[in-house]
Structures are given as structure tokens and as C-alpha cells.
Amino acid sequence: MPSNDAQMAPRIAVDAMGGDFGPHIVVPAAVEAAREGIAIILVGDEDRINAELADLSIDGLDVSVVSATQVVEMDDKPADALRRKRDSSIQVACRLVKSGDADGVVSAGNSGATVACGMFVLGRIKGVLRPALAGIMPTEKKPVVLLDVGANVDSKPQHLLQFGLMADVLARHVLEMDNPSVGILSIGEEEGKGNAAVREAFDLLRSSKLRFIGNVEGRDIFTGDVDVVVCDGFVGNVALKLSEGLAKSMGRILKRELTSSWLSKLGAMLSLGAFKRFQKVVDYAEYGGAPLLGLKGDVIVAHGKSNELAMINCIRMAATSVRNKAHEHLAKGLAAHSDLVGKSEKAGKDAA
Amino acid sequence: MPSNDAQMAPRIAVDAMGGDFGPHIVVPAAVEAAREGIAIILVGDEDRINAELADLSIDGLDVSVVSATQVVEMDDKPADALRRKRDSSIQVACRLVKSGDADGVVSAGNSGATVACGMFVLGRIKGVLRPALAGIMPTEKKPVVLLDVGANVDSKPQHLLQFGLMADVLARHVLEMDNPSVGILSIGEEEGKGNAAVREAFDLLRSSKLRFIGNVEGRDIFTGDVDVVVCDGFVGNVALKLSEGLAKSMGRILKRELTSSWLSKLGAMLSLGAFKRFQKVVDYAEYGGAPLLGLKGDVIVAHGKSNELAMINCIRMAATSVRNKAHEHLAKGLAAHSDLVGKSEKAGKDAA
Incomplete structure (x- = not known):
């Protein structure tokens, strides 16, 4: 320790x-x-x-x-x-x-x-229950925390709850965000949308002390309107790598188009400062790595x-x-929600 | 009919x-x-x-x-x-x-x-077993088919196999691709990576008559090197909406940067043709909608x-x-693989 x-x-x-x-x-x-x-x-x-x-x-x-x-x-x-x-x-x-x-x-x-x-x-x-890897991704406004991005697959509802608790501590005490909002990644905004684990985790997160804002969709990640997005590590890893790949592909396509004629080349040269700032927003380097929580x-x-x-x-x-x-806050946060995790674990066992 | x-x-x-x-x-x-x-x-x-x-x-x-x-x-x-x-x-x-x-x-x-x-x-x-919704997304080269993008959640291995079979028919007989390659979306290239359903579906797809190329990662979707990507509808829906959202966010950030000074504005004007072609590649309109298969x-x-x-x-x-x-080809394709689906269904029941 x-x-x-x-x-x-x-x-x-x-x-x-x-x-x-x-x-x-x-x-x-x-x-x-x-x-x-x-x-x-x-x-x-x-x-x-x-x-x-x-x-x-x-x-x-x-x-x-x-x-x-x-x-x-x-x-x-x-x-x-x-x-x-x-x-x-x-x-x-x-x-x-x-x-x-x-x-x-x-x-x-x-x-x-x-x-x-x-x-x-x-x-x-x-x-x-399960340590998790946090992805910190750039958005139009401020960075967003995605947890988990690959340390776990087939996460159970109580794991997803804990991902929310741990990511909240990261957002508050490491990224120094004020009262971060927490969403769960799903396939529709309304309650009841999602797969079995997400639907159950929704209830747990709503019962928690987090500032839970409900379901968020893939398109909401990059707007910068949500601070923490909870997801299973399989989904989060796909999302992280897809974002990285798409940003790179878009950069390459833009470069290809901009160098396709002398006029657009000249234009691109004049806009160089803008492109560099654009690249900086997209560039993961700015936000460093993935904390293992x-x-x-x-x-x-x-x-x-x-x-x-x-x-x-x-x-x-x-x-x-x-x-x-951050560790002390994390231990306290988990302890304050141990009833909720325990209840969910028991429900899982009863159902199995 | x-x-x-x-x-x-x-x-x-x-x-x-x-x-x-x-x-x-x-x-x-x-x-x-x-x-x-x-x-x-x-x-x-x-x-x-x-x-x-x-x-x-x-x-x-x-x-x-x-x-x-x-x-x-x-x-x-x-x-x-x-x-x-x-x-x-x-x-x-x-x-x-x-x-x-x-x-x-x-x-x-x-x-x-x-x-x-x-x-x-x-x-x-x-x-x-389960109809599925196909996302057709633009890439650096040719469109890629992602199946399922939201008609199903908690897909079982035999569903994922059928998604591959149905998407192959779409790629061949509707998008008129020659001998399309089929990958399964996972969180690492090596065999054995992924969640439980993906790992089992990997074996089914490998035993099929499809041109199966193994696991693909999120970053591989937009390179255009794979024609069909199989995934559960929860993951696919997140991927589709995330791509749409990220492309839009990147467009907005670029626009913001390009209009931040008169020099970059002038540059952007000279490069207008390139930006329009860029937008066209990114624009989903070019590829139309999502076929329900x-x-x-x-x-x-x-x-x-x-x-x-x-x-x-x-x-x-x-x-x-x-x-x-396409329907006749689909029915034939499924019939040719019914043994594989049946075997997997039985295995699922035995395990449950």
C-alpha cells in the first residue's frame, strides 16, 4: 500500500x-x-x-x-x-x-x-470486485472518462455500478472536475433500453449517490455534455479503438483531399495553424494514458x-x-455503496 | 412472400x-x-x-x-x-x-x-433465428457492413454466425462486392480474445463457408480492409452512433478552428472543394440506409x-x-449452415 x-x-x-x-x-x-x-x-x-x-x-x-x-x-x-x-x-x-x-x-x-x-x-x-481501465478521450469541450475500456468483459450489473463509482473518483480527484455527471452507455436514451446487464445497472446507478443522468448513446460521448460514461470493457474497448481509428481515417482522408490540387494545397497551407489546433484536440497525447482503477x-x-x-x-x-x-476517496465511495453492490450480487446468485 | x-x-x-x-x-x-x-x-x-x-x-x-x-x-x-x-x-x-x-x-x-x-x-x-439491422458505413476505401447495429441485444454465438451469413449475402448480392471478407468485432486480433459469445462465434464462423478473417478491432472498421464486421446489436449500435457523433464533432471542431482567423478562413475558402469531397466521404447519405435482413x-x-x-x-x-x-441466396446460405447453427444451439442448451 x-x-x-x-x-x-x-x-x-x-x-x-x-x-x-x-x-x-x-x-x-x-x-x-x-x-x-x-x-x-x-x-x-x-x-x-x-x-x-x-x-x-x-x-x-x-x-x-x-x-x-x-x-x-x-x-x-x-x-x-x-x-x-x-x-x-x-x-x-x-x-x-x-x-x-x-x-x-x-x-x-x-x-x-x-x-x-x-x-x-x-x-x-x-x-x-474488478479493477478497470479508464479511457480519457478528448471531446468538443472537456475530456470524457469511459470506464471500462478493456480490463473486463461480460461485466455484471454490480461491476458496472462500481465502474461508475471509480470513474467518479477519477473525474473528481484526478481530473479535478466539479460534480461530474455519470451516464451509462446504451442504445437509446429512454430507461429500459439496453441489454440485460445495462438495464439492471441503470437501477443500481440511479440508487447510488452519483450524479447519474441515465442512458447516453454513442453519439453523446464526443459532445462533452457528459463527464463519465460507464460501459462493459468489451464495448468500451471497441468504442475507444473505433474513435482512434476513425479520427485517423478522417485525418488521412482530409489530407488526401487537401493535397489533390494546387489550390487546395495553398488553402491548406494558409490554414496550417487551424489544422494543428484541430489535430491537437483529436490527439490523444494531450490527455495521456489510461489509469487502471x-x-x-x-x-x-x-x-x-x-x-x-x-x-x-x-x-x-x-x-x-x-x-x-484518490485511493482513499475510492475506498470510501465503494464502502458507502457496499449495500447496493451486495444486494445486486445476491440477486444475481438467486437468479442463476 | x-x-x-x-x-x-x-x-x-x-x-x-x-x-x-x-x-x-x-x-x-x-x-x-x-x-x-x-x-x-x-x-x-x-x-x-x-x-x-x-x-x-x-x-x-x-x-x-x-x-x-x-x-x-x-x-x-x-x-x-x-x-x-x-x-x-x-x-x-x-x-x-x-x-x-x-x-x-x-x-x-x-x-x-x-x-x-x-x-x-x-x-x-x-x-x-433473429432478423438484424445492417449498418453500411463509409471508409477510406469502400463501404463496410456492420451487422447487427441494433435489432438485437445479448446475441448468442449462433446468432452472430447468422449475422455473418446474412451480411455476406448483403455484401455480395446487394452491394455487389466480390468475395467479401468477414471479421468478428473483438478487443484483440488474436484468437481467444473477446467476450464469451464472441469467442464461441469465432469457432462457428471459422467452420463456415464464409471468407472469415478472424477478429477485427474497432480501429479496423474504417480502414476499408474488411468488408463485413459481425457484432452484437448493442455493440454495433454504440459503434454506429459513436462514429456518426465523432464525425460530426470533428467537423464542428475543424470548422471552429478554420474560422478562427482571417488567414485560416481564406485558406479554408481556397480548399472548399477538398472539404466538400471530405464531407461526402464522411456523409452517411451517400450510402443510404440500414437494410433489415x-x-x-x-x-x-x-x-x-x-x-x-x-x-x-x-x-x-x-x-x-x-x-x-438476395432472399433466395440468404435462404440457401442459412440452409447450408443449419448443422452448424443447430450444433451451437444444442451446446447452448446443454450449458444452460
Whole structure:
């Protein structure tokens, strides 16, 4: 369990080997975060990390290095990564949190392995049925939290309720939103729409202390009018990847059309600033990674393609979570709703 | 059951009252389709239809009018529309197919009511477990068929197999694709990824005669590299509406950025042609509506916001389905796989 005093700087273990660009991107990002008062522990191949650090000025910064001799590859299966690579950078980083030497972990490595290591090494906060991965997506206004985006499939109603409770804590205490609204992803606005699990979860969420606004549809996610969207991890993962794919496809189509004649090319050049701002809104890098919620310690799963800015944002997010004691709020929120979860679990068993 | 000779023109009953714009858009679209050799039966308020027809030249075209005294409103519940509005334009249009006076129906009205009327009035083709609604979405290359996009929730593996079989027929015999590839929507490319129903459906699809390419992810839908994507209607509906919402949001963000300075405004003006072509790729109108598959008669659910082009495309799609005898191919395809469906159904019962 992370032991952290409010006066102490948050201590974030950063998997230096993770991501498509490895230490060359991760180390400078971590050093940049250290300049903001975050204590950084770089985990991985000491020689490679030190080579990157040699090019940077780290005087007076709280940056340390912990050796890990193995690296989880992007195509390693999570279970194999857990068992056969016990000295991998991601597993060593998680153990630093377990032992109380760090408060959180950020990794842009194999995301399945990061989730598996987080769950296996850190364990769940008391009362959490299923840890879940939060997608934070850009919208026309402010970011929206989608939970779960892939840690769970075939979620039961009580899991969906807990996703709402955990995402509410993320929105309040990490993204620092004021009184976030919570919707459940369904296929119609009216009550009674959806599949069996969603219809039952609707009732649980309505009985909760959350600011529940009912069903939201796929088209509502990107308007920015809802802060938290609850869904099963299968649906959320499809939604997340589809959004990413569609945004990229639209960008490519636009580029193709804009370079199809000299006139449109000229126009595009004049509008370059606008396109860059457009890209920035669409760009996931701005919002950093996916926090894994419900574990004894903060784990942020960064995108494999994360650039330096994305990595800095992920480290900041982990630090904010520690500073704002998100875990304590999460445990309290779950405890305050344990009756509701218990009732639903019992109903599920009776029906089975 | 539609009785149609290959020499005869396809006869399409068009719900003249449907959609946000009603007869004013639907009637001219239907007349335009009649010019292409489609026999059109306009169903709805005779006075309003005739008033629209008076402005159009229909000499020598096969256009007739059938009266329906009621209209299903956009907020009517499907069950109410079925029971209380037995003389609604959509229900009368479906009965024309049932009685053999038309081969297909196109409606831009209340889509839930259209689906309900189609299912209730026409009934299923022999062997079809669950009729399903096909989304046809634009991609970077060619359209992709997503099935189901909302007629079913909590689909079982054998339903997912049939969605694949029905969508394959749509792709081959209506969209006239050559040897379409079929994927199943999941949360990872590797076999074994997905929820329980998807994992079992994977095996069924692999054992089928379809050109099954395995799991596809959300990000693969819009690349245009897969022709048919099988999914549960809950997931498909979320995906469809999310795509629509995201495309619109991206359009609004781009517009906002492009009008933020005189330089970018000038640039945007010079690139206007490119933006219009971009919009056209993104615009659902180009591809018309959602065919409801598995019924004894073609039903095309057009978007409520359909413009004239979208309506023409929907009528063309229904006509192509009739001309190419898609129903016969569908019945044959299902019959050829009845062993596989039966085996899965039995397995489901044994497990329950």
C-alpha cells in the first residue's frame, strides 16, 4: 500500500523501457516531470537510462534509477510476461509500489502485461470486485472518462455500478472536475433500453449517490455534455479503438483531399495553424494514458506510441492521484455503496 | 412472400410520410428512382403525396399511390405504433409486401417502428433465428457492413454466425462486392480474445463457408480492409452512433478552428472543394440506409435526416436486392449452415 505524506512529493516509478520509443522518449519526459516536483524512479536497463540521463541536466532533481534486467516485448502474452519475466521493468516498477518505495507506476509498454502486473503484484483495494481501465478521450469541450475500456468483459450489473463509482473518483480527484455527471452507455436514451446487464445497472446507478443522468448513446460521448460514461470493457474497448481509428481515417482522408490540387494545397497551407489546433484536440497525447482503477497503487497505462508530452501527462496524472489521495476517496465511495453492490450480487446468485 | 419475375421491375413501397422532411423530400426522391426503372408505390396521405407529384413530371413512369391515414411519429413507441396505428404509412407499406403487391419497403420514419412492423407483418425467412439491422458505413476505401447495429441485444454465438451469413449475402448480392471478407468485432486480433459469445462465434464462423478473417478491432472498421464486421446489436449500435457523433464533432471542431482567423478562413475558402469531397466521404447519405435482413421482403430503414440523395440510394438498394434475388441466396446460405447453427444451439442448451 502506498504510504505517502501530503508534504512528500509523489514518487512515481516510470517504466523506462516501455513504449515504441523506449528510454529515448521516456527518460526526458520523466526528467521534465521531476522539474515539476515529482520524485521519479526510472526502472529498466541502467546503462541505457544513464546514457539518456547524461544528456540531461538533473542537478537538484529527485531522479533515481532502479535496475531491471528484462523487458516485456509488445507481443509477449500477459501471462508469460508475469511468469517468465519477473525482472522486467514493468514488474519491478509495480513491486516498488508494493514495497512502499513508490506511490504509482507509469508504463507505455505492453498494455495487457501492465494491467496483469498491476493486478497481480499490487492487488485490489478492499471492496473492489474488478479493477478497470479508464479511457480519457478528448471531446468538443472537456475530456470524457469511459470506464471500462478493456480490463473486463461480460461485466455484471454490480461491476458496472462500481465502474461508475471509480470513474467518479477519477473525474473528481484526478481530473479535478466539479460534480461530474455519470451516464451509462446504451442504445437509446429512454430507461429500459439496453441489454440485460445495462438495464439492471441503470437501477443500481440511479440508487447510488452519483450524479447519474441515465442512458447516453454513442453519439453523446464526443459532445462533452457528459463527464463519465460507464460501459462493459468489451464495448468500451471497441468504442475507444473505433474513435482512434476513425479520427485517423478522417485525418488521412482530409489530407488526401487537401493535397489533390494546387489550390487546395495553398488553402491548406494558409490554414496550417487551424489544422494543428484541430489535430491537437483529436490527439490523444494531450490527455495521456489510461489509469487502471481499483488497485493498491496508481497504475497508468500509457499508449505505446506516446510521445514525450503524453508521457509527461501520464506521470502528472499519477502524481495528481497521489496528491489528492484518490485511493482513499475510492475506498470510501465503494464502502458507502457496499449495500447496493451486495444486494445486486445476491440477486444475481438467486437468479442463476 | 415477394413474387417477382426477373423481367419485371422491382416494386418498392415507399413510406412517403417518413423522415424529418416527409413527402417534400421522399416523393421527389421516389420519382427520381422511378426514372431508373423502379416501380414505385407511394404510401401515405394521398392529398399531400399528390400535391408533391403535381410539381413533378411523372409521365410514363411507374408511380402509384396507396392511401394510409395514420403516421407513426418519431417518438411513438414501436409496440404502440404496431397496435394502435394499423393504418400507418409504414404498416400499410409492409402489408403491400406481405400481400405480394410490392417487393420491398423503404422508410425514413421511426426506425424502431419500422423494424417492429417489418418483423411483425412480414415474418422471418425460414431458418432465420433473429432478423438484424445492417449498418453500411463509409471508409477510406469502400463501404463496410456492420451487422447487427441494433435489432438485437445479448446475441448468442449462433446468432452472430447468422449475422455473418446474412451480411455476406448483403455484401455480395446487394452491394455487389466480390468475395467479401468477414471479421468478428473483438478487443484483440488474436484468437481467444473477446467476450464469451464472441469467442464461441469465432469457432462457428471459422467452420463456415464464409471468407472469415478472424477478429477485427474497432480501429479496423474504417480502414476499408474488411468488408463485413459481425457484432452484437448493442455493440454495433454504440459503434454506429459513436462514429456518426465523432464525425460530426470533428467537423464542428475543424470548422471552429478554420474560422478562427482571417488567414485560416481564406485558406479554408481556397480548399472548399477538398472539404466538400471530405464531407461526402464522411456523409452517411451517400450510402443510404440500414437494410433489415432476414425478413420475407426487403425493408430498408433510412435515416430520419435523409436528404433526397439518401432516399434515392435506399430505394436503389431495395431494388438491387430484389433484382439479385438476395432472399433466395440468404435462404440457401442459412440452409447450408443449419448443422452448424443447430450444433451451437444444442451446446447452448446443454450449458444452460
